[in-house]
Amino acid sequence: MTEDNSQELYDRALSVMPGGVNSAVRAAIEPYPFFVRKGEGGHVIDADGNRYIDWVMGLGPLLLGHDLPEPVQASIQQKASEGPMYGTPTPVEVDLAEFVVRHVPSVEKIRFVNSGTEATVSAVRLARGYTGRNKVVVMQGGYHGAQESTLVEGDAENPRPSSAGIPQSFAEHTLPVPFNDEDAIREVFDEHGDDIAAVLTEPILGNYGIVYPEDGYHEFLREITDEHGSLLIFDEVITGFRVGGLGCAQSEFGVTPDLTTFGKIIGGGFPVGAIGGRAEIVEHFTPSGDVFQAGTFSGHPVTMAAGLETLQFAAANDVYDHVNGLGERLRSGLTDILADQAPSYTVTGTDSMFKVIFTREGPSGVQRTPEDASGDDREQGPDSLEEQCEAGCRQNATCPRYDYCPKNAADVKNAETERWRRIFWGRMKDQDVFLSQNQFECQFVSYGHTEEDVEKTLEAYKEAL
Incomplete structure (x- = not known):
């Protein structure tokens, strides 16, 4: 070789x-x-x-x-031949949004972006804007993209940036706890519950070797966030449309988060991200609300076509x-x-x-x-x-x-x-x-x-x- x-x-x-x-x-x-x-x-x-x-x-x-089925490839080629992008809405992004809303339990409305990182950045901002709180609980070793709010290591008592270039003052708003540790979650809510905007977790740790949740863990997260008026965010960038089929991991576990972030499969192999969830929360994104979010390439027609045709093919075949x-x-x-x-x-x-x-x-x-x-x-x-x-x-x-x-x-x-x-x-x-x-x-x-x-x-x- x-x-x-x-x-x-x-x-x-x-x-x-x-x-x-x-x-x-x-x-x-x-x-x-x-x-x-x-x-x-x-x-x-x-x-x-x-x-x-x-x-x-x-x-x-x-x-x-790597070999895309003919209808998927044909749709991608058609959209690419019609022009790269337009700076206006296109029909195919509505079609993909409707498909996701029909199949994913937590999603009533959705905003498409360009990467998993952009999705989690926007979801954290949305949670803070919606709740009026600052702190976010994350799981140690969980990965939510290259963003300042989650490139944090240590524990809830001593959070610190895990990368150069992130001020310590940013990390102080992030509370890392071990996955599968209910006691650690209780402690951070006892200490900071009035200022916790959200718990952000992967349903299954996917960037740290694949760690499955213990029985009842996600149900516990759902209960404690409801009790304290915080949001539960599932990062399904990896598990979305892979675990649990078209209903994603949240349908597999029977727990419905307030917000869900997507990436990877939802774009059919092209750059993509998305934030979906309860309508009353997602409506806080501009222009309907006061949480700024925008992107030149968001809802790119080629990506939307690739994602829609991929998911439709998966739904219609084995x-x-x-x-x-x-x-x-x-x-x-x-x-x-x-x-x-x-x-x-x-x-x-x-x-x-x-x-x-x-x-x-x-x-x-x-x-x-x-x-x-x-x-x-x-x-x-x-x-x-x-x-x-x-x-x-x-x-x-x-x-x-x-x-x-x-x-x-x-x-x-x-x-x-x-x-x-x-x-x-x-x-x-x-x-x-x-x-x-x-x-x-x-x-x-x-x-x-x-x-x-x-x-x-x-x-x-x-x-x-």
């Missing part, structure tokens, strides 16, 4: 782009990323002609895979049955492989999302040592894995893994993240399988993937582990 062209391209990119990339995660691959020339179905082909099974899927937007079925097969197969080869590791994910977290402890509570990580002793730990979650961690209290499977971002961070990135990822790439660039990012199944892709990937995991 040659990578001469990718190496040359990266050398050129370093001269004209910071770190040689336009998004930081792309540089996580060492010593340099491979450059993709094209996609086909569930595969990508790089600049040197190497072909990989692609489980990254653009980090989530490509529900249908897309969710296909991707969820392959996801189930992947997670079940990985569960069997880990039970035999690496029982301390954890399979996570649901529907068409999956990941293996290199957790360090087995059900017996045996802590792995560095020597274990490279030797046969990896099979120590579990006394029994009977009755474990069969196809991805569900935080099931009867599962023998329950006491040590990841409950929050800190648990994932304490996993063998460097081993995953520096050793395992490369072993998978050598077998022509492209996984997300680090331990934390999701992996996704698309309509373009096949059972053969799944079987080849499972064999690669056996070899790489």
Whole structure:
């Protein structure tokens, strides 16, 4: 396998782009990323002609895979041929808005923007404007885009910016708490309840290894925000139209937030974001309200056409049955492989999302040592894995893994993240399988993937582990 062209391209990119990339995660691959020339179905082909099974899927937007079905492609091409954009409303943005309102429980009205980051920025501003309060509760390790209100680390007592360029005074309005920790939520509401505008959370942590909520956690968030007059915001940029089908993750969990942010799939692979929710709240956006929000490219006709046709195709065909079925097969197969080869590791994910977290402890509570990580002793730990979650961690209290499977971002961070990135990822790439660039990012199944892709990937995991 040659990578001469990718190496040359990266050398050129370093001269004209910071770190040689336009998004930081792309540089996580060492010593340099491979450059993709094209996609086909569930595969990508790089600049040197190497072909990989692609489980990254653009980090989530490509529900249908790289080969778009004819009606989706035709609609995109038609809109592009009619002119790039106009600075006026277009019929297709109304069509997409009506589709989302019909299918997503929380959405009565929606505002389209251009990225997931822009959606969460606008949602936080809207929550503050609507409630007249300043503080926002977020989950540690949750990702809500590159915005000042959520690039915050630490805890509720000592929040601090997680990036240079953000004033400490901004971070003081953000209250980070561990995911799945009801006591921590109660404490921040006891201390700051009168000034909490919203709780902002992903229904499933998707940028920190995939962490599933414990039973009743979202119901608790719904109750405590109602009790204190705060808003509940679900960030469904990743889970939207992937978990729970057209109803999104909120329909899967049976909890309706006040606001929902979208991105990725809702734009069919083109730049997009959206904020939807109760009409009385969303109406506070200008021009009908007093919370400023605007964007030259918002509701771009090509993006709106791509999103609408993608969702309509998914509704009319077996897309969710296909991707969820392959996801189930992947997670079940990985569960069997880990039970035999690496029982301390954890399979996570649901529907068409999956990941293996290199957790360090087995059900017996045996802590792995560095020597274990490279030797046969990896099979120590579990006394029994009977009755474990069969196809991805569900935080099931009867599962023998329950006491040590990841409950929050800190648990994932304490996993063998460097081993995953520096050793395992490369072993998978050598077998022509492209996984997300680090331990934390999701992996996704698309309509373009096949059972053969799944079987080849499972064999690669056996070899790489």
